[in-house]
Amino acid sequence: MKTKITELLQIEAPIIQGGMAWVAEHHLAAAVSAAGGLGIIGAANAPADWVRGEIRKAREVTDRPIGVNVMLLSPYADEVAQVLVEEKVPVITTGAGNPGKYMEMWKSAGCKVIPVVASVALARMMERGGADAVIAEGTESGGHIGASTTMTLVPQVVDVVQVPVIAAGGIGDGRGIAAAFMLGADAVQLGTRFVVAKESICHENYKERIIKAKDIDSAVTGRSHGHPIRQLRNQMTKEYLKKEQDGVPFEELELMTVGALRNAVVDGDVKHGTIMAGQIAGMIKKEQTCQEMIDEMMKEATALLQGVRYE
Numbered sequence: 001m002k003t004k005i006t007e008l009l010q011i012e013a014p015i016i017q018g019g020m021a022w023v024a025e026h027h028l029a030a031a032v033s034a035a036g037g038l039g040i041i042g043a044a045n046a047p048a049d050w051v052r053g054e055i056r057k058a059r060e061v062t063d064r065p066i067g068v069n070v071m072l073l074s075p076y077a078d079e080v081a082q083v084l085v086e087e088k089v090p091v092i093t094t095g096a097g098n099p100g101k102y103m104e105m106w107k108s109a110g111c112k113v114i115p116v117v118a119s120v121a122l123a124r125m126m127e128r129g130g131a132d133a134v135i136a137e138g139t140e141s142g143g144h145i146g147a148s149t150t151m152t153l154v155p156q157v158v159d160v161v162q163v164p165v166i167a168a169g170g171i172g173d174g175r176g177i178a179a180a181f182m183l184g185a186d187a188v189q190l191g192t193r194f195v196v197a198k199e200s201i202c203h204e205n206y207k208e209r210i211i212k213a214k215d216i217d218s219a220v221t222g223r224s225h226g227h228p229i230r231q232l233r234n235q236m237t238k239e240y241l242k243k244e245q246d247g248v249p250f251e252e253l254e255l256m257t258v259g260a261l262r263n264a265v266v267d268g269d270v271k272h273g274t275i276m277a278g279q280i281a282g283m284i285k286k287e288q289t290c291q292e293m294i295d296e297m298m299k300e301a302t303a304l305l306q307g308v309r310y311e
């Protein structure tokens with residue numbers, strides 16, 4: 001399938017993998033890119049040297065383009081931003097903030113910059129600042145979320161920007177991809193489905209929680225202090241939400257989550273750890289290779305879109 005995004009990024013399928021902390025390392029990113037999508041290394045809160053190492057390891061596996069996501073709240077964001085220039089990373093996505101201060105540096109190094117936006121206002125600002133595309137991410141997503149749904153955000157962003165729009169949040173199969181195209185998107189970004197990929201190094205306990213998740217198993221912590229995080233319900237969300245309701249101060253709540261994502265992803269502690277996942281988890285039923293996922297989704301999406309816009 002050819003779209004403005006496949007042309008811009010030189011990829012075969014208009015599918016981008018989310019830059020998930022701890023999960024989006026070189027094995028997953030390389031597998032997604034080798035399968036025709038755009039694999040992304042999630043810099044998250046990792047030091048710049050780790051990011052450099054992951055980029056190089058991914059490049060040993062595939063010659064296809066691989067991107068990096070910069071989590072703008074990271075204490076290492078400045079150093080990571082610089083490493084991406086040195087390593088000539090072709091595509092940079094950003095999350096959890098405004099990447100304005102890095103834009104000129106990345107653009108003049110020839111990187112394609114694609115910020116995640118959760119509002120029309122930020123989409124507009126990013127386009128003015130030189131973004132090559134934007135990822136409009138709805139509140140169905142896992143992790144740090146905005147307020148609008150994908151269904152409402154994507155068409156509103158599409159209406160005000162000229163650059164291509166990538167839809168994210170709540171997409172996990174060919175039907176979701178087709179729906180995103182109908183809203184005016186030129187590609188999609190998926191996170192949760194790729195967490196359960198065979199190439200994903202995520203702990204089996206975490207993958208099993210996603211595979212067994214039901215539609216209503218999603219919870220959002222941190223709404224009261226402006227850092228909403230979507231994850232699967234467990235002992236930890238139960239305790240956190242109770243404390244939040246009781247007005248426990250932010251600093252104390254924060255202590256509960258330090259290292260909790262790592263504990264779930266790396267050590268498999270799905271009881272007390274943070275199991276970030278989107279609302280689509282309930283639909284994800286099996287572990288597959290990235291190639292199987294992308295082929296299956298593209299077959300389904302193209303069948304649905306035949307005779308509509310893309311063939």
Ligand code: TUI
Binds near residue numbers: 094096142
């Ligand atoms: O970034 C994400 N998802 C994430 S980041 C993350 S790690 C983290 N840990 C603790 C606290 C916060 C983050 C886990 N999941 N998705 C992209 C995304 N970006 N969603 C929403 C936004 C966003 C929100 C506000 C982007 C820009 C923004 O603008 C604020 C501004 O400064 O204008």
